[in-house]
Amino acid sequence: MRAVERPADPAGTGWPARLHVVTGKGGTGKTSVAAALALALARDGRRTLLVEVEGRQGIAQLFGTDPLPYEERHLADAPGGGEVRALAVDAEEALLEYLDMFYKLGAAGRALRKLGAIDFATTIAPGLRDVLLTGKVKEATTRTAGQRRAYDAVVLDAPPTGRIGRFLNVTAETARLAKVGPIKTQSEGVAALLRSPMTAVHVVTLLEEMPVQETLDAITELTQLGFPVGRVIVNAARPPLPAGREVTAAELRRGLAAAGLPADRDTVAALAGEARDQAIRRELEDSLRGDLVELGRPLTELPLLPDGVDRAGLEALARALHGAD
């Protein structure tokens, strides 16, 4: 394996790594964040690859395209002539490709699949599956085309926080099963890249208790395993509340009347109740935000999109990520 060098951050984007692994608890929007990051890093004529590995077709659903094949495809243009490509890595396809590359299998590879051997090989050794998936990601990250790199950055929509440590820790899983041979060599190469400064593992969270707890746990685990933790990305965040005071019913009634809105007792009470619930929620959010700040990691907040994550929403998230400091 070529020695890994610290990549520069020529565009000054605040995202110095070349391989960005995006994880987070289920439901935090890690696929959207990964896609927005791929868009952000493709600005100004750069080219990025957005990869998914769990067979969920989350990227295709997000962009409203046909299911992604095991093939790098154009996904979107970025401002300034940039391009995002997408790839859905399939463990079986990756194994066939790998066998073909090293053993020139050709038709024999297809025969193996017919026999169920490929399915078998990726099933019997769970670690093998992950080595194949991360191995393909490594290949795309380090590939060169002529004098330049095929991709300026690769963004991986990775498994959720509960499984990320095991997924990335490929050598531990395969070392148990394969003491020698190409699988071992392959997993060592992958491990070297994943633990180098070329990689950053970003954790996506919401300002809710469970996702924040899992974020803290995942960062501890990743740090112990020696993976470079990048940013904590708070998705769907609302800005902290100004230190306000509670509005009185009388004040609210006057305000509603001044705005020409119904100001009857029920409406005033209901709106005041909403405001109170919001305040409780905001206080909890502020305290959770405090827990995240205490980590001392770079923290990026992405705004809550009132209309959900459509294409325009993704662009808005990409702009927010691009300017991250």
Add this chain to the structure above:
Amino acid sequence: MPSEDAAPRLDVDQILADPGVRIVVCCGAGGVGKTTTAAALALRAAEQHGRRTVVLTIDPARRLAQSLGLTELDNTPRQVKGIDVEAGGGELHAMMLDMKRTFDDVVLAHTDPAKAAEIFANPFYQAMSSTFAGTQEYMAMEKLGQLHARGEWDLIVVDTPPSRSALDFLDAPARLSRFLDGRMLRLLLAPARSGGRSMFSLVTASFGMFSKVVQKVLGAQLLTDLSGFVAALDSMFGGFRQRAEQTYRILQARETAFLLVATPEPDAVREAAYFAGRLRSERMPLAGLVLNRVHRPAVDSLDAATSLAAADRLAEEGGHDGTVEVLRAHAALAQQAAREQRVAARFTEAFPQVPAVSVTAQPADVHDVDGLRTIGAAISRP
């Protein structure tokens, strides 16, 4: 909620009180509140309906587990103390699934101790019993089958594993038993059955080529381990398959009720819709959809646009800062509620006959029995 206009309302009390219902399975995407929903329903069944209930949780949040007395992972149900069951005579027991231990128990149940020890020592068994994607789903089904067979409970409430897809819960057991019973394993076993001197002595030409590739890629030691693992498991195939099929039939029976759990987010709703389709094609009884974390403005008559416009006017006039804040917060809430309704409608339009219930978002997370009781009441009386 449109789900309430379009779909019949889900009455969970009717399900929990029905003595004919013995199993409730909560399934859905990750992060939608499955575990909390399962625990809340089990608590309600015990407290409100006097049923002797056990809840099987897979991976509960630490504080929720503690609140149920699940401080140690010992793979057996423990009674939850301090709940309010005096009147009805119900009981609540809770357990957390220990995947590896459940697998070990299955092995022990199907083979003699010497063989079991051999299996436990095999690196493939160790890898498979602790990390195979699907083992957790398989073992959840296995544990469900065990609890059901013991016949000690009126009602078993099951949380399902936080899989990459809700469908894994249905697919993984079949995949695992297909794998354990598959053609590849039989090919690998052929030499072992014929005396085992040479590992691949009896195989066909194409398989000889395969074994060469496997030797090259994986190494000979690995093949020896694999062959040993396969040979040791051989005696258990029938048992595995039979148990998986038994549990599958229980899931199809009238005594089971599947509850889909989702939040009004596109991914969660899409998962729920996939799952509803699958349950229908597998002839499994889908009881309804629990839609968690739904936002509802307290004032319906004031829409987001009107509210925002009024806030802007007041802000310009000045002197009504408090009201401006309240109106903006209301507009945001109304906007979110409208978006959630559009998302939820994707499910109810596809499955208009499936009863649904919406649970309003709680201002804070739930991690004690009181919180579970509140959720249980909210699911029952929306």
